[in-house]
Amino acid sequence: MPRHAILVIDMLNDFVGEKAPLRCPGGDDIIEPLQKVFKWVRARKDDEVHLVHIQEAHRKNDADFKVRPVHAVDGTWGSDFIPELYPEGDEYIVKKRRHSGFAHTDLDLYLKEEKIDTVVVTGVWTNVCVRSTATDALANAYKVITLSDGCASKTEAMHEHGLVDLSIFTKVMTIDEYIDAWEKGEDPWLGGGDAENKVE
Numbered sequence: 001m002p003r004h005a006i007l008v009i010d011m012l013n014d015f016v017g018e019k020a021p022l023r024c025p026g027g028d029d030i031i032e033p034l035q036k037v038f039k040w041v042r043a044r045k046d047d048e049v050h051l052v053h054i055q056e057a058h059r060k061n062d063a064d065f066k067v068r069p070v071h072a073v074d075g076t077w078g079s080d081f082i083p084e085l086y087p088e089g090d091e092y093i094v095k096k097r098r099h100s101g102f103a104h105t106d107l108d109l110y111l112k113e114e115k116i117d118t119v120v121v122t123g124v125w126t127n128v129c130v131r132s133t134a135t136d137a138l139a140n141a142y143k144v145i146t147l148s149d150g151c152a153s154k155t156e157a158m159h160e161h162g163l164v165d166l167s168i169f170t171k172v173m174t175i176d177e178y179i180d181a182w183e184k185g186e187d188p189w190l191g192g193g194d195a196e197n198k199v200e
Contacts, residue, residue, distance in 0.1 A: 003117055007101060016031070053081065094110070124151070127158045144171070
């Protein structure tokens with residue numbers, strides 16, 4: 001039986017929405033598609049697919065601010081999740097201070113404890129934090145899926161270039177394709193409709 005973790009990366013006040021100081025314009029466009037994912041996962045009421053929220057949460061004097069403006073400081077409004085995609089119940093939250101959700105966090109430990117074999121990346125930015133997290137997921141021996149319409153970047157060109165890079169080492173598919181595979185009893189990472197792909 002495959003076990004997936006859908007990582008929702010940095011859908012935070014400092015990155016998404018008109019008041020976001022480091023706004024990712026495309027982030028607004030993926031709120032509704034990700035809400036569909038949230039509703040689907042929460043309705044499953046099983047442990048085969050996890051929602052994991054990745055939260056950029058810097059210390060006040062973080063070294064990251066030497067190369068980028070101050071943003072997403074831990075405990076501030078900017079570091080908090082946007083209301084439309086707020087975590088619920090026991091959905092796991094991973095705080096990070098670098099681009100990758102794996103860098104100096106307990107994400108890998110959590111995934112191993114939950115016997116997750118496939119990481120599914122979503123969120124912002126496609127070509128930065130999403131790509132960095134996917135790269136480290138592969139380095140930690142996970143299968144990786146990118147939900148193309150569940151990711152966004154500053155521009156459409158950045159998003160598309162990010163997807164090109166991600167397609168080299170992850171399976172890129174749409175949210176509908178991903179959900180449809182599960183509903184057909186297939187492992188989305190394998191794809192297709194063959195009997196050998198049936199979830200057991």
